[in-house]
Amino acid sequence: MSEAINFHYVVDGDDFTSAGEASVDIKRKLRQLGVDPAIIRRVSIAMYEGEVNMVIHAEGGTVDVNVYEDKIEMILSDEGPGIANVELAMKAGFSTAPDYVRSLGFGAGMGLPNMKSYTDGMEIDTKIGVGTTITMVVNLK
Amino acid sequence: MKIRDIKELLNAEVLCCDEELEKEVNSACGSDMMSDVLAYVKDQAVLLTGLLNPQVIRTAEMMDMVCIVFVRSKKPTKEMVELAKQLDIVVLATNLRMYEACGRLYSKGLGTLKENGEA
Numbered sequence: 001m002s003e004a005i006n007f008h009y010v011v012d013g014d015d016f017t018s019a020g021e022a023s024v025d026i027k028r029k030l031r032q033l034g035v036d037p038a039i040i041r042r043v044s045i046a047m048y049e050g051e052v053n054m055v056i057h058a059e060g061g062t063v064d065v066n067v068y069e070d071k072i073e074m075i076l077s078d079e080g081p082g083i084a085n086v087e088l089a090m091k092a093g094f095s096t097a098p099d100y101v102r103s104l105g106f107g108a109g110m111g112l113p114n115m116k117s118y119t120d121g122m123e124i125d126t127k128i129g130v131g132t133t134i135t136m137v138v139n140l141k
Numbered sequence: 142m143k144i145r146d147i148k149e150l151l152n153a154e155v156l157c158c159d160e161e162l163e164k165e166v167n168s169a170c171g172s173d174m175m176s177d178v179l180a181y182v183k184d185q186a187v188l189l190t191g192l193l194n195p196q197v198i199r200t201a202e203m204m205d206m207v208c209i210v211f212v213r214s215k216k217p218t219k220e221m222v223e224l225a226k227q228l229d230i231v232v233l234a235t236n237l238r239m240y241e242a243c244g245r246l247y248s249k250g251l252g253t254l255k256e257n258g259e260a
Binding site: 016017018019020021023024027037041044045048049052092102104105106107108109110111113114 | 173174175176177179180190192194195196197199200202203204205228
């Protein structure tokens with residue numbers, strides 16, 4: 001029972017219209033697994049924000065969702081520019097997204113703070129010019 | 142309020158999932174910024190928006206919303222409607238602007254949820 005169920009996604013960074021596809025899919029998968037709907041909502045919103053961020057800032061990346069008996073872990077990795085100032089990026093309303101992103105309905109500077117508020121744990125590992133890995137956990141118990 | 146009531150109050154066209162029109166909804170929000178919908182919306186069942194892209198549909202799905210109303214005569218693409226259909230989200234389109242569309246629904250009792258989750 002302690003073995004995790006893994007779902008792996010490659011997020012395409014070239015095409016904004018596809019941003020969010022992985023999150024829609026994970027929502028469906030978690031429903032099939034019978035996960036509590038309130039938990040599913042938190043996981044899928046956090047992942048969706050992360051997925052959109054990846055497309056906006058990092059030309060895509062990968063997402064791994066590991067479902068354990070007691071928690072769901074999401075690992076979002078990209079090889080983008082990295083986050084220059086994590087503390088600032090965590091501030092509600094701070095955004096480095098270009099203007100065209102706002103015309104698409106995003107870039108309000110709520111992504112990272114929102115990801116933190118919907119999860120029970122979030123770690124950001126980022127290096128300028130190398131990339132960013134964000135690990136988020138939502139507890140099941 | 143039923144989704145059918147929303148359709149009638151807004152003189153809206155139903156673009157998909159008309160079999161869901163009898164579904165009850167008790168709150169709504171209006172925004173063109175999906176970022177704000179994701180950050181501030183709690184249990185709103187209906188999204189009114191003038192933004193037109195597939196992320197509107199996906200955002201609604203993430204928030205467990207059951208109905209999207211496109212205001213200002215915006216018509217979603219076939220692909221967007223197809224996506225909504227797959228996700229069982231009713232899509233409506235009205236000629237009204239955001240302010241009036243929200244106002245009509247609000248005055249007929251479709252409010253926002255209080256902090257305690259009650260309508």
